[in-house]
Amino acid sequence: MSILRQRIRLDPRLLIGSVLVIASVLGVVWVVSAAKQTVPVYVAAVAIAQGDTISEQSLSLVEVPVAGSNELYLSPESLSDAAIITTRPIGAGEFIPLSALGAGDDASAPVVVAISGALPENVSTGVAVELWAAAPGERPGTYEPPVVLVQQAQVVRVLESQQLVNNGQVEVELRLPDADLAEVLTALTNGSRMHLVPVFQPVGE
Known part of the structure; x- marks a missing residue:
């Protein structure tokens, strides 16, 4: 009877090894299943x-x-x-x-502005810019010294020109604070020349 009991006794190392193998297989199955979700x-x-x-x-x-x-x-x-x-x-x-x-709030509004000359290289969607304006002078073809109309506007997008002849202007959609809107619209109406200056310059190499 004692010999029979010794034969059926399980080896603890075999039991631990089996548990580790089962746990490993279940772990792999869980990882694969999670990756598919x-x-x-x-x-x-x-x-x-x-x-x-x-x-x-x-x-x-x-x-x-x-x-x-x-x-x-x-x-x-x-x-x-x-x-x-x-x-x-x-x-x-x-x-x-x-x-x-x-x-969302109503503190700003989008406005399309015609910018004189070429845009700075780093002016693109999302860039913060200053909006400058030079009002027409007393004599035709002359302009007053430029002044800052908006200290920080946001470029929404640069519009592609639909004109066959280049008129030296680039249309840019800007998001402006409501407090500056009236002054900007007045400048656009009186024919002021508009310019954009990036607020933050990229670090040079």
């Missing part, structure tokens, strides 16, 4: 300037693997009917972080 989040379909209102036309929906960090980005669940604006520029193809979004 995705959630929808939004990316910017186009470059979005600071202060722009988020719309379906500016967004694309993509599927990404489930992860805790996905809760940091805009998703269909976090998108509401209320107006949402961006608090910083967002590049095309970039995930939309919730930290870069804010409640």
Whole structure:
């Protein structure tokens, strides 16, 4: 009888090894299963300037693997009917972080401005700029010294010219503070020459 009991006694090392193999297999199955699970989040379909209102036309929906960090980005669940604006520029193809979004307000408005001459190289969507204006002088063809109309405006987009002949101007859509709107519209009406100066210059090499 004692010999029979010794034969059926399990080796502890065999039991531990079996448990480790089973745990490893279950772990691999869980990782593969988790990798196949995705959630929808939004990316910017186009470059979005600071202060722009988020719309379906500016967004694309993509599927990404489930992860805790996905809760940091805009998703269909976090998108509401209320107006949402961006608090910083967002590049095309970039995930939309919730930290870069804010409640919409009426403190600014978009205005298309004809800029005299070529634009500085780094003026593009989302760039902060100063808007300068030189009013017409007393004699035809002359202009007064330029002054700053808006200390910080936001470039929404640079419009492509539809004219067959180059008139030396570039149309730029700017987002302006409401407090500066009347002065800018007055300058546009009286034929002032407009210029843009970037607020922040890139660091040179």
